[in-house]
Amino acid sequence: QTTTLTVSTWVPPGHPINTTMLPAWFKQVEEATQGRVKFRVLPKTAGAVGGQVDAVRDGLADVGYTAHGYNPGRFVLQELAELPLLGETSLESSIAYWRIFQKHLAKFNEHEGIVVLSTMVSEGRLHNARHEITSVGDLKGLKIRVAGGNTIETAKLLGIVPVQKPINEIYEMLSAGIVDGAMMPMLTVQSFGLLDKLTHTLVVPGALYNSSYSLFINPAKFAKLSPQDQEALRKTAGENFARIWGGTARDGDIKAEAEARRVGNKVTKISPAFEAELRKALEPIDRHWIERAKAKGLSNAEEILKEFRAEAKQASASH
Amino acid sequence: MTVTLIGFAALFSLIFLRVPIGLALGFVGFLGYATIVDVGPAASLVAQTIRDAGHSYTLSVIPMFVLMGNLVARSGLADDLYAAANAFIGHRKGGLAMATVIACGGFASVSGSSVATAATMSKVSFPAMRRFGYNDRLATGAIAAGGTLGILIPPSVIMVIYGVMTETHIGKLFAAGLLPGLVGIAGYIAAVRWTVWRDPASGPAGPRMPWRERWRVLRGVVGVLTLFLIVMGGIYGGLFTPTEASGIGAFGATVFAAFRKRLTTAVTYDVLSETARTTAMIFFVLMGALIFAEFVSFAGMPEALVELIRFMALSPLAVIAVMMGIYLVLGCVLDSLAMILLTVPIFFPIVMALGYDPVWFGVLIVVVIEIGLITPPIGMNVFVLNAMLADVPVTSIFRGIVPFLGADIVRLAILVALPGISLFLPKLFFG
Amino acid sequence: MSELPTDAEVEERVGMTRIERLISRSCLVLAGAALVLMSLLTTADVVGRAFGHPVGAATELTELLMVVTIFCALPIVTRRHEHISIEILDSVMPRMAQRLAAIGTGLLGTVCLGVAAWRVWELAKRAFAGGDVTAYLKIPLAPIVTFIAIMCVVLAGAFLLTALRPPRHGR
Ligand code: NA
Ligand code: NA
Numbered sequence: 072q073t074t075t076l077t078v079s080t081w082v083p084p085g086h087p088i089n090t091t092m093l094p095a096w097f098k099q100v101e102e103a104t105q106g107r108v109k110f111r112v113l114p115k116t117a118g119a120v121g122g123q124v125d126a127v128r129d130g131l132a133d134v135g136y137t138a139h140g141y142n143p144g145r146f147v148l149q150e151l152a153e154l155p156l157l158g159e160t161s162l163e164s165s166i167a168y169w170r171i172f173q174k175h176l177a178k179f180n181e182h183e184g185i186v187v188l189s190t191m192v193s194e195g196r197l198h199n200a201r202h203e204i205t206s207v208g209d210l211k212g213l214k215i216r217v218a219g220g221n222t223i224e225t226a227k228l229l230g231i232v233p234v235q236k237p238i239n240e241i242y243e244m245l246s247a248g249i250v251d252g253a254m255m256p257m258l259t260v261q262s263f264g265l266l267d268k269l270t271h272t273l274v275v276p277g278a279l280y281n282s283s284y285s286l287f288i289n290p291a292k293f294a295k296l297s298p299q300d301q302e303a304l305r306k307t308a309g310e311n312f313a314r315i316w317g318g319t320a321r322d323g324d325i326k327a328e329a330e331a332r333r334v335g336n337k338v339t340k341i342s343p344a345f346e347a348e349l350r351k352a353l354e355p356i357d358r359h360w361i362e363r364a365k366a367k368g369l370s371n372a373e374e375i376l377k378e379f380r381a382e383a384k385q386a387s388a389s390h
Numbered sequence: 391m392t393v394t395l396i397g398f399a400a401l402f403s404l405i406f407l408r409v410p411i412g413l414a415l416g417f418v419g420f421l422g423y424a425t426i427v428d429v430g431p432a433a434s435l436v437a438q439t440i441r442d443a444g445h446s447y448t449l450s451v452i453p454m455f456v457l458m459g460n461l462v463a464r465s466g467l468a469d470d471l472y473a474a475a476n477a478f479i480g481h482r483k484g485g486l487a488m489a490t491v492i493a494c495g496g497f498a499s500v501s502g503s504s505v506a507t508a509a510t511m512s513k514v515s516f517p518a519m520r521r522f523g524y525n526d527r528l529a530t531g532a533i534a535a536g537g538t539l540g541i542l543i544p545p546s547v548i549m550v551i552y553g554v555m556t557e558t559h560i561g562k563l564f565a566a567g568l569l570p571g572l573v574g575i576a577g578y579i580a581a582v583r584w585t586v587w588r589d590p591a592s593g594p595a596g597p598r599m600p601w602r603e604r605w606r607v608l609r610g611v612v613g614v615l616t617l618f619l620i621v622m623g624g625i626y627g628g629l630f631t632p633t634e635a636s637g638i639g640a641f642g643a644t645v646f647a648a649f650r651k652r653l654t655t656a657v658t659y660d661v662l663s664e665t666a667r668t669t670a671m672i673f674f675v676l677m678g679a680l681i682f683a684e685f686v687s688f689a690g691m692p693e694a695l696v697e698l699i700r701f702m703a704l705s706p707l708a709v710i711a712v713m714m715g716i717y718l719v720l721g722c723v724l725d726s727l728a729m730i731l732l733t734v735p736i737f738f739p740i741v742m743a744l745g746y747d748p749v750w751f752g753v754l755i756v757v758v759i760e761i762g763l764i765t766p767p768i769g770m771n772v773f774v775l776n777a778m779l780a781d782v783p784v785t786s787i788f789r790g791i792v793p794f795l796g797a798d799i800v801r802l803a804i805l806v807a808l809p810g811i812s813l814f815l816p817k818l819f820f821g
Numbered sequence: 822m823s824e825l826p827t828d829a830e831v832e833e834r835v836g837m838t839r840i841e842r843l844i845s846r847s848c849l850v851l852a853g854a855a856l857v858l859m860s861l862l863t864t865a866d867v868v869g870r871a872f873g874h875p876v877g878a879a880t881e882l883t884e885l886l887m888v889v890t891i892f893c894a895l896p897i898v899t900r901r902h903e904h905i906s907i908e909i910l911d912s913v914m915p916r917m918a919q920r921l922a923a924i925g926t927g928l929l930g931t932v933c934l935g936v937a938a939w940r941v942w943e944l945a946k947r948a949f950a951g952g953d954v955t956a957y958l959k960i961p962l963a964p965i966v967t968f969i970a971i972m973c974v975v976l977a978g979a980f981l982l983t984a985l986r987p988p989r990h991g992r
């Protein structure tokens with residue numbers, strides 16, 4: 072018999088998560104289970120955007136995903152994947168995150184009450200409407216809309232004035248000059264129609280900041296599936312979905328970047344000297360995470376952070 | 391679909407038994423959700439909605455714009471507006487009713503809510519109309535209909551919510567509401583004239599005021615005008631966002647009221663208590679509407695509606711017409727917030743796929759929601775008037791509204807046919 | 822001018838005891854104070870931002886103040902029979918039926934909000950266990966969810982009082 076799993080999504084209809092990432096995975100699951108498992112995307116986000124973990128845990132939807140940044144304080148260990156300067160792009164970071172998650176993080180059960188199917192990363196950049204950024208000094212005093220997670224800390228360390236306002240008013244804030252720029256993925260700049268406002272983009276290999284996500288399913292619903300269907304779900308999710316996600320995000324960023332250049336925007340890759348400066352300025356973020364991760368029981372947090380970076384490097388070598 | 395229909399039937403039965411609308415929506419939504427999914431998830435849905443609905447920065451525009459409106463009303467600015475409008479047209483047949491409509495439009499420019507506009511103007515203009523022998527139907531009809539302008543003429547709570555849900559530029563939406571609001575005022579004035587032409591006794595002429603006196607009274611609008619310019623100017627001048635404008639507006643109105651020496655301890659307590667209670671009332675309905683919307687979403691009504699529209703294979707303009715028809719029907723029975731929460735996620739993607747402008751569609755939705763506020767059997771503005779003017783029965787208000795409804799339908803058709811009316815100002819301000 | 826009834830008149834009409842009046846006034850003062858703070862915060866944020874020093878926590882503090890306003894005022898609105906409701910059938914329904922409907926409504930509200938309080942408390946326990954905090958000031962969320970759960974109990978109590986003392990006549 073067939074099981075239809077309800078899916079809750081919270082990004083706008085045209086977002087790559089809805090148009091590419093999830094449909095690709097749905098198709099693979101349906102094929103792997105010979106149509107025994109199907110998906111139904113609910114017309115409306117189940118529960119609140121920031122409450123997706125609770126929504127799936129309590130069965131308001133069977134499958135969902137969240138950005139860990141929506142629940143500050145709950146996913147301390149997952150913040151590993153939000154640290155700056157990780158993998159080359161979203162793809163490498165996503166692959167590394169899933170490997171590290173399985174090996175070291177899953178056992179701490181920060182995702183209590185849900186079954187994690189995959190973990191993912193999106194690379195975030197700094198965009199502004201003012202001038203090209205070539206040193207940390209150029210950032211001083213810029214008013215930047217921050218994106219949650221540790222972007223507030225990142226901003227403060229760089230002398231940026233963080234402005235924490237909902238993303239839906241970003242266009243007004245930029246038009247009016249209430250903010251000078253925003254931290255967001257490159258593809259979001261294009262999909263929100265902000266290419267004419269955010270004319271300067273700073274590209275940092277490994278990202279100025281990252282956002283971590285997880286894809287999960289309600290445990291009772293999962294338990295009801297036959298062992299072979301469970302296996303099919305795990306196989307198509309996991310690293311496979313991390314690759315779909317990371318690859319789509321990377322491709323979206325590349326396309327958006329090309330479009331930005333085409334319309335005459337400046338997309339600047341960071342210089343080695345600037346990168347060294349940045350690395351030094353942002354060092355407290357790593358240290359802060361290591362402290363908190365240790366307090367939560369991850370005694371070898373330093374090594375795991377190193378391992379994450381090594382995994383990401385290896386992932387980028389493998390293709 | 392059957393479950394959905396039973397749900398709607400149960401909802402209306404409870405509402406007509408005078409169960410608070412929020413409670414009825416939440417309870418039926420809970421039962422329906424439990425039927426389709428399970429009891430456990432349904433209970434969690436209720437709890438999560440209660441936890442999350444109010445914990446919202448964007449929705450802070452609701453209490454802030456309500457507070458601003460209440461302060462404006464208490465500082466006597468609304469009375470000044472009405473006096474000024476009256477000075478110029480009060481001596482005509484139906485003049486006091488026309489002045490009411492104009493003053494409603496003025497008050498709408500500093501109030502984000504239609505219900506608040508109707509409530510305020512009922513205090514300000516109804517006693518005068520009664521004194522001059524206006525018939526209750528015309529008097530209340532003008533206030534109830536004029537009050538609906540509160541969400542069309544900026545600032546507007548409903549526009550902010552639409553903008554947030556659809557990621558539409560809220561500044562553009564505010565600009566887009568202005569001209570249709572003026573068209574609305576013109577339509578309502580025509581409706582008043584038509585009413586007094588049919589029955590001259592319904593709106594006898596008031597005393598004529600000498601011109602010198604008129605100009606003196608006109609100075610009373612300076613207060614409201616200043617506040618409007620601060621709020622809108624700040625948005626367009628890049629000082630603050632539309633959400634922040636509500637907080638700034640509330641602060642500005644506080645300064646105004648203090649300046650006019652109206653803020654005694656008792657008045658301050660009254661204003662804050664009234665605003666807090668109104669906010670709680672709105673959010674109770676909002677929570678219920680969210681729970682109910684989740685049930686309807688899970689039950690598949692949105693998909694069914696989309697299927698229906700696709701099945702009819704209509705031209706783009708006909709699709710818009712059908713949607714407006716659906717809104718008018720829903721508006722008879724649904725609260726404005728519930729309506730927007732339920733339908734926008736369904737209709738918006740369709741409209742975008744047809745290539746229409748999201749700002750224009752936003753204006754249309756606001757106009758149909760306005761109409762819903764005064765159509766029987768459930769019209770919030772009518773109920774507010776009924777609550778404030780206990781001796782005017784609901785049925786007379788509904789009867790008085792008929793000519794205004796006619797004007798509304800004509801206005802809707804004009805706005806559908808001529809998108810330029812809505813889109814001219816946003817283009818002018820934002821390119 | 823047809824003025825609205827004063828608080829004292831409303832409290833009299835719905836038969837509030839002295840202790841209920843005290844609670845009601847305190848809740849409303851608290852809710853009102855939150856409103857004033859909201860508007861001051863926004864103003865300070867906007868003015869500060871113009872000089873490069875926005876109030877970073879304004880957004881999340883506004884969210885918390887919203888919760889205070891709504892949940893402090895909800896029980897009072899309930900006790901005062903002020904919820905948005907439709908009285909269109911009142912003229913055709915016999916007195917007795919109206920009274921029964923009012924009692925039924927009160928009881929329905931009591932049960933619904935009682936169950937809700939219990940489930941919100943479950944969410945509060947989750948927030949305690951998960952260590953959820955706000956993004957900027959790292960204010961713990963668990964006490965806030967607990968506050969909501971408690972106010973749901975108060976709200977259930979308010980509904981129960983409306984059932985025990987239904988209004989004699991319409992509003
Ligand atoms: Na308005
Ligand atoms: Na209606």
